[in-house]
Each structure stands twice: as C-alpha cells, then as structure tokens.
Amino acid sequence: MYCKKCKDPGSLTIRKEHVYCLNCFMTNINHKFRACIGKNKILSSSEKVLVCLTGGQSSTVLLDLINNGLLQDNHKKLRISPVFLHLTGFGEKEMDHKVAELVINQCNSYKFSVYIVNINKFYFQKSNTLPDVNSLSETTTDCELKTKLQNVLSKMTPTSSNDIETKIKHDTFRRVAKECQCNFIFTAETTTTLAVNLLSNLAIGRGSQVEHDIGFLDNRDEIKILRPMKDITEEELHHYIQIKNLTHLSNVKIKENSLQSVIKNFVWDLQENFPATVSTVCKTADKIGTIEKTNITCLVCKSCLALKNEKLTAIEATNFSRTVSNFQPGQYLNNEPIKSSAECDTSMFPFINKYFCYCCSKNYLESGHQNLNLFKDISLS
Ligand SMILES: [Zn+2]
Ligand SMILES: [Zn+2]
Structure with missing residues (x-):
C-alpha cells in the first residue's frame, strides 16, 4: 500500500x-x-x-x-x-x-x-x-x-x-x-x-x-x-x-x-x-440556494420569512396532514380545502411569517410563549 x-x-x-x-x-x-x-x-x-x-x-x-x-x-x-x-x-x-x-x-x-x-x-x-x-x-x-x-x-x-x-x-x-x-x-x-x-x-x-x-x-x-x-x-x-x-x-x-x-x-x-x-x-x-427572498426576517434566527404563496413547505405539509386526520371515515380529499400558509391557524403557529419563521414559531409555542430573550422586542399581544 x-x-x-x-x-x-x-x-x-x-x-x-x-x-x-x-x-x-x-x-x-x-x-x-x-x-x-x-x-x-x-x-x-x-x-x-x-x-x-x-x-x-x-x-x-x-x-x-x-x-x-x-x-x-x-x-x-x-x-x-x-x-x-x-x-x-x-x-x-x-x-x-x-x-x-x-x-x-x-x-x-x-x-x-x-x-x-x-x-x-x-x-x-x-x-x-x-x-x-x-x-x-x-x-x-x-x-x-x-x-x-x-x-x-x-x-x-x-x-x-x-x-x-x-x-x-x-x-x-x-x-x-x-x-x-x-x-x-x-x-x-x-x-x-x-x-x-x-x-x-x-x-x-x-x-x-x-x-x-x-x-x-x-x-x-x-x-x-x-x-x-x-x-x-x-x-x-x-x-x-x-x-x-x-x-x-x-x-x-x-x-x-x-x-x-x-x-x-x-x-x-x-x-x-x-x-x-x-x-x-x-x-x-x-x-441549494434560496429561490426568492423577502425583506422581512425572523426575529430569532434572522432567516427570510416565507412568501405568502410558497408551496411545498413544512407548514403546507402540517396543514395537509391536519386536514386529513380530521376526516371522518369515508370522507375523501376531493372537496376539502387545504389551508395555505397565508391563512393558517395562528394559535398553532403564533406570529408565523410576521415575526417568526415556521420552526421558531413552533418553538415559541412549545416554550409556553416564554420570552427566552430570543423573542426580543415584540410586544406579545
Ligand atoms: Zn505521502
Ligand atoms: Zn426563525
């Protein structure tokens, strides 16, 4: 050798x-x-x-x-x-x-x-x-x-x-x-x-x-x-x-x-x-690069926030599985509207695309809405 x-x-x-x-x-x-x-x-x-x-x-x-x-x-x-x-x-x-x-x-x-x-x-x-x-x-x-x-x-x-x-x-x-x-x-x-x-x-x-x-x-x-x-x-x-x-x-x-x-x-x-x-x-x-960028950034991780019309994101996936898991037996996807990221539930994703990206919003919710010094400068209302 x-x-x-x-x-x-x-x-x-x-x-x-x-x-x-x-x-x-x-x-x-x-x-x-x-x-x-x-x-x-x-x-x-x-x-x-x-x-x-x-x-x-x-x-x-x-x-x-x-x-x-x-x-x-x-x-x-x-x-x-x-x-x-x-x-x-x-x-x-x-x-x-x-x-x-x-x-x-x-x-x-x-x-x-x-x-x-x-x-x-x-x-x-x-x-x-x-x-x-x-x-x-x-x-x-x-x-x-x-x-x-x-x-x-x-x-x-x-x-x-x-x-x-x-x-x-x-x-x-x-x-x-x-x-x-x-x-x-x-x-x-x-x-x-x-x-x-x-x-x-x-x-x-x-x-x-x-x-x-x-x-x-x-x-x-x-x-x-x-x-x-x-x-x-x-x-x-x-x-x-x-x-x-x-x-x-x-x-x-x-x-x-x-x-x-x-x-x-x-x-x-x-x-x-x-x-x-x-x-x-x-x-x-x-x-892998970022395709389109917005000027608004997440307060925690400083990443650009998602565009309103973005498809195939984690939040789309979450909304989809949420809709599907709420189905009754025998109910099909045909007529059910799936919410887009723009109209998603802000109790599940607080301040999403306003102050936080998807993951930081999820963290904020999980932390019990705690201000970890990470979530600075927001009036939490
Ligand atoms: Zn050598
Ligand atoms: Zn973030």
Whole structure:
C-alpha cells in the first residue's frame, strides 16, 4: 500500500480507499482548511475572528490548524487575528469546569488566551461584560439562572430543545463577537456534523435555511459565521488527533430521543459503511440556494420569512396532514380545502411569517410563549 500523493509506503487509509503517509495526510488536512478559507475570499488581512471552542475533537483540531497557519511564513501565513471563546453552563457543573480547564490549557500550550463565558450569565442577564481571559470564575453557574434555561427547555420536546439551544448559542457567539469587535466567527463543524445538521434541518422545517446553516458562510447577521472545517470528516479528525496526540474533552451533547439524535446515528452508520455518501450529502447542500427572498426576517434566527404563496413547505405539509386526520371515515380529499400558509391557524403557529419563521414559531409555542430573550422586542399581544 503506497501513499497516493508521494508513493512512499502509506500508513493510513481514508474512506476505505485512499492511502496516505502521515506527512501527506497532515498536509492534506491543513490544505483543506486553508483552501476553504482562501477560496471564499471573505476575510481581509489581519481580520479579527472570534474562534468558538468546545474542547471536543473538531474544536481541538481547529485550534491546532489555526496555530499551524499563524506559524507559516510570508505568503503561506494565515492572516487573521484570532480571539478565543469557550462557553460554559450547559452540562453538569463539575464536567463544565473540567472542560473549561482543558480549553484554557489547550490555548496556553499555543500561547493563546481564551474567554470562558457562562452562557446563562451572558445570555439571560445580558451582562455584556466579558470576564478576564483564562479565568474560570464563570464556570460556577448561578443556580437561579441555570434553572431558567433548563426549565424552559424541559417543557419542550427534545427536538425543539436541541434546536433552540443551537440558536441561543449562535446568538451568544454574535454578542460576544460584538463585544470583542470581531466581524467574523469561526465554528468547528465537520462534514459529518453538517450532514447531520442538513438532514435535521429538513426534518424540523428549516429546509429553506439550509444555505446558511450548512454552508461555509452564514451572513444572516452583520456578524458572519464561517465554517472552515466543513470539508474535513470525523474520520480524518480522528486520525489527526491520534497523530498529533492531542487531548480533547467535551460536554456538548444532543438530547436523546430527538430527531437530531436519530439522524446522527443514521449518518454515523452511513459514514462507517458507505463513507463517500456523507460528503455527497453536503456537496448537494452547497448547491441549494434560496429561490426568492423577502425583506422581512425572523426575529430569532434572522432567516427570510416565507412568501405568502410558497408551496411545498413544512407548514403546507402540517396543514395537509391536519386536514386529513380530521376526516371522518369515508370522507375523501376531493372537496376539502387545504389551508395555505397565508391563512393558517395562528394559535398553532403564533406570529408565523410576521415575526417568526415556521420552526421558531413552533418553538415559541412549545416554550409556553416564554420570552427566552430570543423573542426580543415584540410586544406579545
Ligand atoms: Zn505521502
Ligand atoms: Zn426563525
């Protein structure tokens, strides 16, 4: 078995078919990362970028890739000025603390500093003050605050709870970025995670938002989210971590018994047995654009709201199955009018297409009409 690049003896096989030597493998991963940023030509020289870390595998590799890039000389140098962030307040206190400690150590080993920010404090109290860098003071969560987030999320289905947690995180990233004067954010989603997110998006009614949730660039807000790891798979991450002997630890979990967890198992299984399929899923997503756009955006996720005459949307499907399931035995579809999204029931979908997109409206209903700070600036009447 010889390396496909240099024809030296190879030592690892990717996707059950591509053989690499360690050297060419590492070069290839660094190249994928740099090519992703380079070909999109969106960052200007020495742009300040908020890099969001979790302590997990992809975050650990992202940190290492950034460090490699900054160490290159002249024309190969990665010209960004990174600011590092790690959010706490999701998991159990002890674990939270352990992960934060690891992230600080990871950053210190590259001589970087990191802000450890508690999501409950930053998000709910809207305290826009960042703690000192490398300080663990914010890992101890105020009990009352913690209850607030957990309480609301526990009322919702695991699927919606996963969805809303992601939106809260992204909103927090943006707020921290603003505080640090960063116009760009890096997150560490891999091809595999993005394939899970793509299928989940379709399943929960965020199909029209795929372009922003799965592509390289999310520019729904003035502060833009970039995903420079999008062409790297979990399999490659795993090898990278092993080769460089990097330590990682994470408490980021998606809730069980949710659509997202079922889809995750499906994608991971697919990756194991049909390894080429996962990247095909994402490449397909890259080709999906939004057809027509309105100027009105959802207050939570900032996506464009649906046009009144849109067909084949999640809401059309919901209305259809609702109409059909209310039929008496022997009753047929022939004469039954199916409501369009324009005239749908607003008790079932509060503020739909007025303030919220389909999925955010559903979340709002499920949260018991709670103002999660997400649903800001609306007089709820
Ligand atoms: Zn080689
Ligand atoms: Zn929305």
